[in-house]
Amino acid sequence: xxxxxxxxxxxxxxxxxxxxxxxxxxxxxxxxxxxxxxxxxxxxxxxxxxxxxxxxxxxxxxxxxxxxxxxxxxxxxxxxxxxxxxxxxxxxxxxxxxxxxxxxxxxxxxxxxxxxxxxxxxxxxxxxxxxxxxxxxxxxxxxxxxxxxxxxxxxxxxxxxxxxxxxxxxxxxxxxxxxxxxxxxxxxxxxxxxxxxxxxxxxxxxxxxxxxxxxxxxxxxxxxxxxxxxxxxxxxxxxxxxxxxxxxxxxxxxxxxxxxxxxxxxxxxxxxxxxxxxxxxxxxxxxxxxxxxxxxxxxxxxxxxxxxxxxxxxxxxxxxxxxxxxxxxxxxxxxxxxxx
Amino acid sequence: xxxxxxxxxxxxxxxxxxxxxxxxxxxxxxxxxxxxxxxxxxxxxxxxxxxxxxxxxxxxxxxxxxxxxxxxxxxxxxxxxxxxxxxxxxxxxxxxxxxxxxxxxxxxxxxxxxxxxxxxxxxxxxxxxxxxxxxxxxxxxxxxxxxxxxxxxxxxxxxxxxxxxxxxxxxxxxxxxxxxxxxxxxxxxxxxxxxxxxxxxxxxxxxxxxxxxxxxxxxxxxxxxxxxxxxxxxxxxxxxxxxxxxxxxxxxxxxxxxxxxxxxxxxxxxxxxxxxxxxxxxxxxxxxxxxxxxxxxxxxxxxxxxxxxxxxxxxxxxxxxxxxxxxxxx
Numbered sequence: 002x003x004x005x006x007x008x009x010x011x012x013x014x015x016x017x018x019x020x021x022x023x024x025x026x027x028x029x030x031x032x033x034x035x036x037x038x039x040x041x042x043x044x045x046x047x048x049x050x051x052x053x054x055x056x057x058x059x060x061x062x063x064x065x066x067x068x069x070x071x072x073x074x075x076x077x078x079x080x081x082x083x084x085x086x087x088x089x090x091x092x093x094x095x096x097x098x099x100x101x102x103x104x105x106x107x108x109x110x111x112x113x114x115x116x117x118x119x120x121x122x123x124x125x126x127x128x129x130x131x132x133x134x135x136x137x138x139x140x141x142x143x144x145x146x147x148x149x150x151x152x153x154x155x156x157x158x159x160x161x162x163x164x165x166x167x168x169x170x171x172x173x174x175x176x177x178x179x180x181x182x183x184x185x186x187x188x189x190x191x192x193x194x195x196x197x198x199x200x201x202x203x204x205x206x207x208x209x210x211x212x213x214x215x216x217x218x219x220x221x222x223x224x225x226x227x228x229x230x231x232x233x234x235x236x237x238x239x240x241x242x243x244x245x246x247x248x249x250x251x252x253x254x255x256x257x258x259x260x261x262x263x264x265x266x267x268x269x270x271x272x273x274x275x276x277x278x279x280x281x282x283x284x285x286x287x288x289x290x291x292x293x294x295x296x297x298x299x300x301x302x303x304x305x306x307x308x309x310x311x312x313x314x315x316x317x318x319x320x321x322x323x324x325x326x327x328x329x330x331x332x333x334x335x336x337x338x339x340x341x
Numbered sequence: 342x343x344x345x346x347x348x349x350x351x352x353x354x355x356x357x358x359x360x361x362x363x364x365x366x367x368x369x370x371x372x373x374x375x376x377x378x379x380x381x382x383x384x385x386x387x388x389x390x391x392x393x394x395x396x397x398x399x400x401x402x403x404x405x406x407x408x409x410x411x412x413x414x415x416x417x418x419x420x421x422x423x424x425x426x427x428x429x430x431x432x433x434x435x436x437x438x439x440x441x442x443x444x445x446x447x448x449x450x451x452x453x454x455x456x457x458x459x460x461x462x463x464x465x466x467x468x469x470x471x472x473x474x475x476x477x478x479x480x481x482x483x484x485x486x487x488x489x490x491x492x493x494x495x496x497x498x499x500x501x502x503x504x505x506x507x508x509x510x511x512x513x514x515x516x517x518x519x520x521x522x523x524x525x526x527x528x529x530x531x532x533x534x535x536x537x538x539x540x541x542x543x544x545x546x547x548x549x550x551x552x553x554x555x556x557x558x559x560x561x562x563x564x565x566x567x568x569x570x571x572x573x574x575x576x577x578x579x580x581x582x583x584x585x586x587x588x589x590x591x592x593x594x595x596x597x598x599x600x601x602x603x604x605x606x607x608x609x610x611x612x613x614x615x616x617x618x619x620x621x622x623x624x625x626x627x628x629x630x631x632x633x634x635x636x637x638x639x640x641x642x643x644x645x646x647x648x649x650x651x652x653x654x655x656x657x658x659x660x661x662x663x664x665x666x667x668x669x670x671x
Contacts, residue, residue, distance in 0.1 A: 138661070139665065144658070147602060147605070147654075150654070151650050151657065152651050155649070156651060159645065282475040315493065317485045317486075321481070321486040324481060324482045328475065328482075329474050336473075
């Protein structure tokens with residue numbers, strides 16, 4: 002990975018003790034609490050049911066993608082292509098559902114599963130390309146996923162010519178994408194299940210351990226007999242598949258397949274959520290529950306700025322500053338712990 | 342211009358020589374292939390057109406190369422270009438611009454643009470070198486900040502009425518029959534080559550990228566050099582941004598667009614290694630020419646823009662294959 006590796010740590014800046022205390026308590030819960038408290042004082046509309054649903058929905062989408070991004074970051078990789086995978090999945094799924102709808106009219110039991118499978122297939126395909134190139138050719142993940150970003154975006158635009166794809170079964174949209182189960186949006190349940198699954202994999206399975214091992218110290222992992230290549234490929238495939246899953250949910254909610262879905266902002270936000278949650282870009286570190294909190298924080302921040310009518314251009318600037326500040330704090334804490 | 346490399350290059354083996362010659366060969370092959378499909382590709386007008394277009398990309402790619410050599414990245418390059426373009430255009434069209442004092446306005450605009458570039462580079466450099474934030478995250482942050490600045494300053498609309506004289510100089514100007522963009526790019530690349538190959542700072546960058554520990558042990562002021570590399574990168578990006586502003590005749594908040602990715606792609610295709618420590622002005626020229634010839638040829642043979650994106654993606658992946666092969670033979 003491209004680390005800024007010049008020079009080992011030197012005595013740090015002042016205020017490190019403070020930073021260490023904050024890191025011990027956990028910066029994210031504190032930030033979340035502060036932002037919610039701030040909204041309670043300044044903007045009651047935040048707590049409206051519809052608004053909370055919106056926040057939860059966007060958190061769910063982002064958390065699923067960011068969980069995948071985290072898996073790749075843990076093996077010291079990168080995935081720039083998640084946004085493009087979302088666009089490709091969305092258009093392929095909508096196209097295939099529309100085509101299946103013509104072949105098997107009104108038979109939702111066939112149309113929907115097959116359509117979703119076609120969509121997830123795109124994730125599998127792109128993930129395999131990414132993983133194989135990174136694992137077997139040891140080329141920079143940045144370049145490989147930059148290439149697949151370009152390819153997937155091109156394919157999505159080629160398929161649709163930039164026009165939204167309609168023709169998905171109504172049931173898919175009304176009974177799934179926009180539906181509520183027990184009073185909560187369906188997406189939220191699916192995101193929770195995915196986060197629990199990833200958490201289980203990370204803490205209770207060999208795959209999870211191996212991913213940390215490969216990212217933490219590749220040489221040591223190989224010497225200890227960890228099948229490094231297979232695990233790296235798996236991380237990339239899982240990442241793309243999770244992005245695809247998010248795309249299925251987003252498309253179901255929107256009601257049409259769009260090549261503009263995802264895009265660069267989803268890619269950047271997924272990395273931002275992971276970094277804010279303390280996932281190290283050097284690999285070997287990252288917990289999915291914190292990444293979900295990171296996604297929640299970013300969604301609340303965006304939503305709060307919308308409600309407070311912060312200019313959308315200013316919002317971009319604030320997100321950038323938050324990202325850099327979070328990364329700088331993490332770096333300070335890391336140096337304080339002495340893992341240099 | 343010879344290729345500059347920070348690594349000790351031993352005896353040049355035939356395979357290594359072949360790998361080194363691969364890109365020029367591919368470039369020629371590409372030209373022949375396209376000219377077979379469309380005879381206009383090799384016309385004099387089109388060739389000078391290719392050179393003209395490649396000079397912009399070469400500037401951005403060499404800016405990017407400076408930080409890639411130190412194992413860095415500059416994701417903010419594209420939005421920095423937008424911010425420079427907008428702020429420079431605002432100054433040029435602002436209060437300074439009167440019928441007789443356009444010269445003053447132009448100088449002010451150029452100064453403004455370069456200042457924005459320096460500020461952006463300083464931010465990146467300080468965050469990366471002093472705070473030790475991963476360059477990806479640091480420049481991702483400044484990407485957002487520059488985008489915000491560019492759209493806020495311009496309200497998201499192009500800034501029109503950039504003085505015609507400015508375009509006359511940097512876009513349609515000529516000296517000894519050489520168009521201004523090519524001339525500016527050539528000067529910038531020669532200066533860059535000199536810095537990289539013949540100054541302590543330039544050699545230091547290669548060492549920092551190739552072996553950070555060694556650089557530190559050797560007593561190089563790594564933090565200062567890396568900061569300077571980011572500043573220099575943004576200044577070059579600002580120069581390119583001013584040239585583009587002259588070409589469009591307006592300050593555009595979306596000018597940067599895909600420039601970040603294109604600049605990284607051109608640099609890597611040219612042979613700049615993302616593992617740091619390898620690069621040179623000639624690599625960037627070749628990379629920029631290759632990407633330009635590819636897109637020019639596809640345009641002339643009327644290949645769909647979306648297919649072009651797919652092809653570019655494939656070429657990028659191919660280029661990293663090649664990079665892998667190249668470093669194996671080195």
